[in-house]
Amino acid sequence: MPQFLTHTDPDFETRFTALLSAKREDSVDVDDAVAAIIADVRQRGDAAVIELTSKFDRLDLTPDTLAISADEVDAEIAKVSDADRAALEMAAERIRAYHLRQLPKDESWSDDTGATLGWRWTPVSAAGLYVPGGLASYPSSVLMNAVPAKVAGVGRLAITVPTPDGIINPLVLLAARISGVDEIYRIGGAQAVAALAYGTQTIPAVDKITGPGNAFVAAAKRRVFGKVGIDMIAGPSEILVIADKHNNPAWIATDLLSQAEHDESAQSLLITDDAAFGQAVADEVEAQLKTLERTAIATPSWRDYGAIIVVKDLDQAAELSDRIAPEHLELCVEDVDALAAKITHAGAIFLGQWTPEAIGDYIGGPNHVLPTARSARFSSGLSVMDFVKRTTLAKMTPAALRAIGPNAVRLATSESLQAHGLSVQARLDHLNEPQPE
Amino acid sequence: MPQFLTHTDPDFETRFTALLSAKREDSVDVDDAVAAIIADVRQRGDAAVIELTSKFDRLDLTPDTLAISADEVDAEIAKVSDADRAALEMAAERIRAYHLRQLPKDESWSDDTGATLGWRWTPVSAAGLYVPGGLASYPSSVLMNAVPAKVAGVGRLAITVPTPDGIINPLVLLAARISGVDEIYRIGGAQAVAALAYGTQTIPAVDKITGPGNAFVAAAKRRVFGKVGIDMIAGPSEILVIADKHNNPAWIATDLLSQAEHDESAQSLLITDDAAFGQAVADEVEAQLKTLERTAIATPSWRDYGAIIVVKDLDQAAELSDRIAPEHLELCVEDVDALAAKITHAGAIFLGQWTPEAIGDYIGGPNHVLPTARSARFSSGLSVMDFVKRTTLAKMTPAALRAIGPNAVRLATSESLQAHGLSVQARLDHLNEPQPE
Known part of the structure; x- marks a missing residue:
């Protein structure tokens, strides 16, 4: 059972603060190992990447097979069903339409001294996108990273995706093809990040690296930052649902579980102004966990980090939400716009009962790469802005x-x-x- | 004498590449010391900050005197001459006018399915600005950081500025007053960064920390990144001037020296399509170094990292400039707009002979906090965007x-x-x- 906090509890503030500061990530120290891998790739290039891929992914490559050829991509994506292809295409189209509106405008003006001032935006020339392999190899993440890069005008977009034992996810390749990715390399881990940052004989260096990854990838991104740009280092995912009693407890329970099923470290929180509704949702979560495919992941997430918080009113809900600064915020109350107006810190807001977070994860249009671990206080989700830079002008x-x-x-x-x-x-x-x- | 490279030299490419990769920064390893300071401030708060300030700045403080009071600020800024005050006020006003145009707009629209999509921007609630003490205590940097923060709408803006032996720079306090800074603490080093990031009994934590500093400050910012947002970690400053023969060699020489006088690690480069003009500038630099106040800094900078590069034509100049991706780029050629249009990577461009870089450093309007060390390939100068964050919306x-x-x-x-x-x-x-x- 997750925590149940009620605003009238004498220890409410203490427990809420503890919830905010709960450490959900094991900080595995892989920094020395990563430093050695990067140094090796810088020195030996392709040879190091090939050796490390053989060691970690049990896959023997040559400089000629580091990249997945266009023919190979064709063959793989031919395996995708028409329905899956249509779904990916609709998602890409909606993500593209949303991000096209983010393209910033150049400005130029003269002031009263006669000086001409302004700025202009230019795309990053070359970007690399890290795509995890195995279980977390999500085609939706390819779209969410690659489409904004191409909308920004990135000239050369490379993907690295490890294919342990040679197993390729055709949907990842199709997502890359649909988003206009230019190069795909079947490598992963810190060695892939090092190859993108410093280049090898076969893989030209890029200027910016984005995309999620495990502890090795995150540590490698931190290390190459400065040589190249990087996006945020994402932590475990989170959702906060604020719901009143005029909701179906089963739907809200599923929304909470859609976050919990990601990762044992994921966090699902419900804030409600109705204790009975909160209890009904808790009961529904327990019931749904019994049949959920990923119950082995969702159960510990919900047990260890989940919470139901009963508040006096929606003003208190907004106040607590800003202290949480959630990555995903779902608002299921009668006047969602009024409540949304009271929120200052959140990565993405999903408004009303017809907008479960999963819509935003896949197909709504906004990006699903969002600031975690309370960083919505100072940062934003991935966007076109991550792939452009501004040059100021003065004359x-x-x-x-x-x-x-x-x-x-x-x-x-x-x-x-x-x-x-x-x-x-x-x-x-x-x-x-x-x-x- | 600096290097003199000519495009017809057989080893031109080798020498140009070496110039690009010249390591200009000593990487002092202060990371362990900084980790200990941060841990101490997190654990003991004010007491640790006070002890460290006594040790490093020879200044004994109490929790009551950590902040510089409004009365003290009044007394200090009364010492500033009217002319200096007028100059700071004009600079602040011009910086404010420029940055007001950067405020991003909220968007909301409905698509053909009836979905409402959009985003909105909100300011960071609280920001901290690190201001170095001593020689590098620049009032202009206070304006360049604080004005964009206040334009963005940051509610609480705190400054930390070390005052070794109690010596305060009245111009720094005046710049803070003019920009609307809310709190000023007389502390510095890693302990100031730690206090801003984690808070103490007296200093409330902020959400974002910006501003330049020494190796300790840079290491501390890297370490607290994630807990709070940070701006870039700036390296030594650079200028590239592209000038044809229709320029006064003395002016161009002074422009190069205005970068070299910052720091022995600063880099000043000239690209010209006229070898005789290049030689004339080199001679002028040597002559001016004889009388320059900061010749002890500028001479090694120019000798070790300066270069004059003679190119075939301005197309080649643009191409090399993009490989350098300079922090500051001054274009002194007949058709500056045509040349500017060929440039993709630069932090700031100063157009024409009436726009020496120093105008941009102080009073032009654009920000002087700019990407160094070739990072203009993927990042931008400081702006209002560094103090706001985006929440995406879907309904x-x-x-x-x-x-x-x-x-x-x-x-x-x-x-x-x-x-x-x-x-x-x-x-x-x-x-x-x-x-x-």
């Missing part, structure tokens, strides 16, 4: 330099940066000389 | 769920996530039941 005229230059000289002087001041003063002196006609 | 209707739900179920099934599928299917089943009138 002075003689008049603009006369108007603002003297104050630049003064500030440079106050910071004892003489050459900074001189670089402006020399031009001002020239402008103040008598000019030839 | 299905029964019709929308009917239209897209079945494909969500199919994708969930293909990923073996049964509860995900059930959470959608249960609602679809309900919609497919005969409805009461």
Whole structure:
């Protein structure tokens, strides 16, 4: 049974705080191993990647077979059913339509001194997307990473996906094909991250690496950060549902379980203003766990990290939600828009009973790569913005330099940066000389 | 003398590549010391911060004097001359005007299924800005960090600035006052970063930490990343000037020195299509170094990392510039807009001979916190976007769920996530039941 907290409990605040700070991740220390792998790949390139793939994935490759060829992709995706293909295509189309609206605009204007100011956006030239192998090899994650990159205009998009014992997931290849991925390498782990960051004889280096992975992949991404850009390091997934009594307890229970089934470290929370409804949901979860395919994962998640929190009213629900800063927030109350307006920190909000989180995971359009572990307080989900960068622009005229230059000289002087001041003063002196006609 | 590379040199490519990969930073390993400081501050709070400040800054504080009081700020800023105050105010106003245009817009729309989609932006609730003490205590950096935070709507903005031996820079306090900073603490080093990230009895924790600092500060920021957001970890500063022969060699030389005077590890590069002009600039730099106040810093920077690169034409200049991905790029050629259009990777571009980089450092309007060490390939300068985060929104209707739900179920099934599928299917089943009138 998960925790049941009620706002009138004398120890409510203590228990709620404990819930917030519960450590849900084992911090396996793989940093030394990862450092050695990266150094090896930097030094020996393909040879190191091939050896490590043989060791970890029991797969013997050559430089010629590091990449999955277009023919091989064709053969694999031919195995996908028409229905699965149609589903992936609809998802890609909806994700593309949503992310197209995120493309930022260039700006340029002149101010009252005559200076022209602005900025412009350009895509990252080359990006690499890490796709996990095995159980967590999700075609939906390929779409969620690759579609925004291609919408941003990334010229070269490479995927690495380990294929232990040579087993390939055709849906991953189809998702890559649909999203316009340019290269696919059958490698994984820290060696794949190192190959993307530093390049090998066969795999050209990229500028940015995104995508989820295990502890080795996460540690490798942290290490190559700076050499290349990376996306966030995601922690275990979370959902918070805020529901009033006008809901079907069975639906809310399934929504909670759809998070719990991801991972034993996942967290599913319900906040409700009705204790009886909270109990009904708890009972439903217990009942559904009996038949759930992934009950071995969902049961410990719900038992160890799940909670049902009974609040005085929806204002208190919003306040607690902001303290949780959930990755996923589902609002199932009568006036969802009013409640949503009270929320400040959340990765994604799913509004109303017809919007279970799973819609957002697959096909709604918004990205499913979202800030975990309370980081929605300061960060956002993956978007087109992760694959573009801004160059600021400034162009002075003689008049603009006369108007603002003297104050630049003064500030440079106050910071004892003489050459900074001189670089402006020399031009001002020239402008103040008598000019030839 | 710096390097002089000419495109016709047989070893041009080798030397240019070496220039790109020159390691300009000593990697001092302070990580263990920083880990200990952070652990101490987390455990003992104010007491640890006070002890460390006494040790490193020779300054004895109490919980009551950790913050610089408003009265003290008043007294210090009264010492600033009217001219310096006017310069800071003009800079703040121009930076504010520029960054106001960066405020992102919320979006909401309905698609053809009837689903409502969108996102909204909210500011980070509390941010901390690290300001170095001593020589590198720059009021301009306070403006460049604090103004965008306040434009974003950050509710609580705290500054930490070490005051070794009690010495305070009144211009830093004035810059903080002008930008609307809410709290100022006279602490620095890893202990200040730890206090901002985890909070102490006196200093409430923040959600995001930005600002430059030494190796201890950089290591501390890396360590607290995840608990809070951080901005980039900046490396030594760089400038690339692309200039044709229609320029005053003395001006270009000063522009190069305005970067070299920052730091012995700073890098100043000139690309020109005219060898004689390149030589004239080199001669001017040597001459100016003789009288420059900070010649002891600028001379080794120019000698060790400076370079003059002679190219065939401006197309080659643009191509090499993109390989350098400079933090600052100054374009002094006849058709600057045509050349700028060929550039893809740069933190900031300064267009034309009336726009020395120092204008951008202080008063132009764009931010001077920019990506270093070739990271302009994948990242952008500091902006309002660093102090806001996006929440995505999705709201299905029964019709929308009917239209897209079945494909969500199919994708969930293909990923073996049964509860995900059930959470959608249960609602679809309900919609497919005969409805009461």
